Amino acid sequence: MSEYGWTVVGAGPAGIAAVGKLLDRGVPSGSIAWIDPEFAAGDFGTKWRAVHSNTSVKLFINYLTDAQSFRFAHAPHFALNDLAPTDTCLLGDVADPLVWITGQLREQVSALRTTATGLSLHGGRWTVETEMGGITSKNVILAVGSVPKNLDYPWLNEIPLEAALNPEKLAALPLEGATVAVFGASHSSMIALPNLLAGPAAKVINFYRGPLRYAVDMGDWTLFDDTGLKGEAARWARENIDGVLPARLQRCLVDSREFPELLQSCDYAVYTVGFSPRPVPAAPQWGKLEYNPANGIIAPGLFGVGIAFPEYRIDPMGFGEHRVGLQKFMDRLNKVLPLWLKYGS
Ligand SMILES: Cc1cc2nc3c(=O)[nH]c(=O)nc-3n(C[C@H](O)[C@H](O)[C@H](O)COP(=O)(O)OP(=O)(O)OC[C@H]3O[C@@H](n4cnc5c(N)ncnc54)[C@H](O)[C@@H]3O)c2cc1C
Missing domain, CATH: 3.50.50 (FAD/NAD(P)-binding domain)
Incomplete structure (x- = not known):
């Protein structure tokens, strides 16, 4: 069974950010596994391309340039580059660079085109069952996305x-x-x-x-x-x-x-009544797995990021919201990764 230090499940915007940030933090590329059935930028790249964004081009560019390992400085020209930073855009304009970055990251880590079906913790290592067989990993980040309710x-x-x-x-x-x-x-x-x-x-x-x-x-x-x-x-x-x-x-x-x-x-x-988290790979050892909205921890060495596991933040006037969006996933990882690197299985 292949052994890894970190496994990221999901290759939407949150999974892309997680892989990029692990590499930026010096986690060896050979010790990272990345699992997704498509590697097409998640629902963002496959379902929502025709949707007008609610955030500005500037915030998308911030996300795309936040990780060195994305190599975005060497990317070809995208339609997004021609848009005014304060404008909104079509999500498809962002999906194209996301797909390009996915290709860059897949060259650096072990990308497994499959679905994770099970999770268990034994002997201080996680076993991630997939449709292609099992792998083990000291740490697992779930970035599995959500489905419309x-x-x-x-x-x-x-x-x-x-x-x-x-x-x-x-x-x-x-x-x-x-x-x-x-x-x-x-x-x-x-x-x-x-x-x-x-x-x-x-x-x-x-x-x-x-x-x-x-x-x-x-x-x-x-x-x-x-x-x-x-x-x-x-x-x-x-x-x-x-x-x-x-x-x-x-x-x-x-x-x-x-x-x-x-x-x-x-x-x-x-x-149009919201989204609920996609079911995570089955973990009969634990029953229903809950995440901690303050820090994304699910269990020792098991973490969640993205729309399925959003940060909960209270604004300066006292109103709390779950933070969803590309820049917010990146902000979240910048805050919690130093902690996750110390909270292994
Ligand atoms: C109407 C609308 C407008 C939006 N506007 C904006 C906007 O203006 N700005 C913005 O930043 N964002 C916007 N978003 C996008 C929003 O940020 C999404 O929530 C984002 O796509 C979530 O990213 P994610 O990576 O968490 O999940 P997803 O994009 O859903 O990716 C999850 C990935 O995980 C994979 N996966 C799931 N389970 C498994 C498994 N068991 N094994 C392997 N792989 C698995 C899936 O196949 C998928 O590829 C909008 C979304 C919608 C619907």
Whole structure:
């Protein structure tokens, strides 16, 4: 069985950052294993390319240049390089450099194109079972990502979030004359709604639970940095939700008396109600594994990073949020890696 010092499970933005930062900290490249079934920059690179970002180009560039081992100074020219630092962009503009960096890192570490299926700790080493067999590792970082949540309305045809956020995929669906329910009032909702209204649906009903929340740049911190609307989604929401509702859009509070009847009138549903962590590789020895939101520790030598294991931070006015985004994953690793390097199995 191959033996490693560190194994990173997942090659989305969080896994890429974890591998880069381990190399930057002097962990020998030959002692790092990296596991992912695709190595295509995770959901970021495979599902969300057509989505408008809520963070600026500058923050993406900060992430891309934060690790020496990314070799980004030697990268070819990307469309992202031509964009104004304060603008937002399409996530696809960031996915291309991420895929390039993935290639650079794969040259440096042992990249295993497979899925991790099990985790156990014996004799001071983790065994990571994969579809290609097992490896052992002193330490494991899980960066497995999250999946969109949905609700239980089985009579509605679900439009996957991936399609609702991608005008090309949406155009392929037979929505002519249909009534489409959109649950939620998140960044994803404010992208799905205009996408649907640009198509042939007869009516779109947005089911919501409360007022919208907007991010506010306060200079050295941002109010509602992780849960507030930003960029194009915020602009659209101010104009069309908190402004004047477009003709084919109706809104309905889920606690209102109209809710059951309006719901019955719908043919399709889009659920933009958040994300839940992807199941981690099975660890029967431990039962359900929980992470510590303050430092990402799951067990001795087992750590979590990325959208599945976000940092929890309280802003200067006392409001707490889970921090999700590329720059935030990098900030998190810069803070916790010195600790993780000392908290081995
Ligand atoms: C609508 C929307 C807008 C967004 N806007 C922004 C933005 O403006 N700015 C920003 O920074 N980010 C944005 N994001 C992206 C956000 O940061 C994502 O949450 C990010 O892609 C999460 O990265 P991750 O590496 O944690 O997970 P993922 O990208 O999901 O990657 C996880 C990887 O782990 C692999 N994996 C899972 N389980 C296993 C296993 N058992 N074995 C091996 N591999 C495994 C998966 O195949 C995948 O490749 C947005 C996302 C959405 C949906």
